[in-house]
Amino acid sequence: MNLTRDILDQQVVDRRGQRLGKVDGVILELREGAPPRIAAIEIGPVAVARRMHPRLAAWLQRWLHGHGPRSDGTLRIPWSQVKAIGVDVRVDLIADGTPARAWEEWLRDHVVRRLPGAE
Amino acid sequence: MKKYLQVTLGIFTSIGGFLEVGAIATTAQAGAQFGFRLAWVLLLGTICVIFLVEMSGRLSAVSKHTLQDAMRERFGAGFFLLSTIPGMVVDWLVLASEIGGVALALQLVTGVGYQWWAFPVAIAAWLLMWKGNLGLVENGTALLGLVALAFVVAAVRLHPPLHDLAAGLVPSLPRSDGAGYWFLAVSILGALISPYLFFFYSSGAIEDQWDENHIGSNRFTAIVGMSFGAVLAFGVLTAAAMVFYPRGIQVDRYEQVALMLTEALGRPGLYLFAGALGITCFGAALEVALGRAYVLAQGFGWNYTLNSPPANSARFSLVYTGMIGSAAVLMALGIDPLTLTVFSMALTAVTLPLVTLPFILLMNDRAYMGEYRNGWIGNVAVVGISLLASLIALVAIPLQLLGG
């Protein structure tokens, strides 16, 4: 299995098939005398921005914390909760209420539902 | 057999994405200024679109990834953002042009200025996406879009000299006004090969849950759907070449374009022109707005679907809402729709390589396509199209300054 080809940027779906986001980051854990292991995958706009430029990531993080749901939308999923890697990355959790859905839920409650016929 | 009925996705994609404000404007200008001599560009563009549409459908059916999904996953977040941000700006201008097209159609019929129609049109399109579903959007537009056949009827009634039309299918160098000739050629290609068309079509294939069994019907849909659009576009070119070219009329305003249908069809011609312009542009507006919403939702992995209420995919719904709302503002300000159309078609041409080049790699990717990878015909086509697109991108802006 390859990190870029098979994990990074792949679609993450939860136990019920809800789309959580893309794998925006992969956390490797360095160990003494043993090969680095995947500790977690990370979802969130800040992780994407960090790949462009660290300063963009810092700015985005501050902005996201200052607006809307006051969350930067970063969700770290421990590798133990990753159930399958295929077309999608399946994880053993429920998307609702996680930071990855914070903006989705905030926009839904504060904007979309206030418009007529959103349900 | 039922799968072949999915040709409505193709017809809709074609009505909205192939024949829309850009294609009507640029082919009418081409016919008015150069007679049948630019017909070959239309043919070339159609072939390119058929190949690329077939590939985007095949990619989705086999890999279960949409084009934009695959672009993000295969080439990373950097490339995705690099291609998405310029694409979004261009599409926003295209969307404003499409709203302008519908608004102008309403102006032609009512006499009330197009600026006043921008918001009603935007709200109608928004409501259809907000309350409707993909099937309604597809089938409704495909059915109503048949009114665009009026272009073909008009073209036939004007008795075009077929040998001139056939001669125009062979590429030729312009006798005069080279810059204007090539600028129109580039704009026509920009209008026909619209990136949002592929994004939309490949998302439609996922929403309609295509799989390997749809490869045959996908090919059929691509060829039939796009050829249908091409026949309509040839109708526009022919009518313009018959009515405007001999009289030395250049097309600067949409009001002029209507005259080619009233010439051929009399009084109903005006209403048929308004209907065809209005419906194709309305379809295109839906396609552009949805196409971009799909790109962002899939690129960032959000929930997206048109087949359940907007509350289930808030970010997706807000992207198309924001796009269509802000684009309507541009039109309400009273920017000339035809000028904006021609400008945004040339800009589309500049961004083409960002969409065509990835096809080369994606359609040869073993992991995505398995045994359904491109054969040598497909590869020659996609490499050729990409070279053409790169050339177009390089010359579009200089040509715009020189000939636009």
Added chain:
Amino acid sequence: MSQAREVRGELLLGRKVLGPGGRVDARIEEIVLEPQGDDYVVREYLSGPEGFLEELMDFAGGTPLIRHIPFLGRRIRRRPIRWDWLDLSDPERPHLKHPSTDASR
């Protein structure tokens, strides 16, 4: 597991690997993983096509027609670097622990 150090895998990609004497030796383009118990661990790092354009060049370099053109026809060589040959103590500046990497396989 007291002092577990974390490195962002996505940020290693495209990073230069410094060889002996601080010379750039390669760029990390892919990380190959293998299962180990419940975990996935790094087996090796690959150098290879780095971005979209490089990948496109690589594809072009492999086609029959272009293969014979001297400059264009060069395919990008992927080279594996075994996990324990790469020192990641400063993730910003990964460097090779061994003087020669060509013997890494």
Added chain:
Amino acid sequence: MVRRVPLFSRLVLIGAALVAGCTKSPEARTEEAAMRLTSWEATARLLEEQRARGAVPEQFVRQVLRAAAEAREEATAKRRAAGAP
């Protein structure tokens, strides 16, 4: 890697040269404005023909005439701005 920067700046230079070489001369602009005027005159003639045949509703005729007047005004202004004698 090293080659890329000069190549890029070369492209920028070529682009700038193209743009500089492509802007229209005043004569070309005058000529273009004249062509637009003739085009709109022809449009008005075609419209008259169709109106006589009853092929176009009055309301639409007014729209086209208004567009023609606007375009004519614009073209005349352009011709003047381009410094036509």
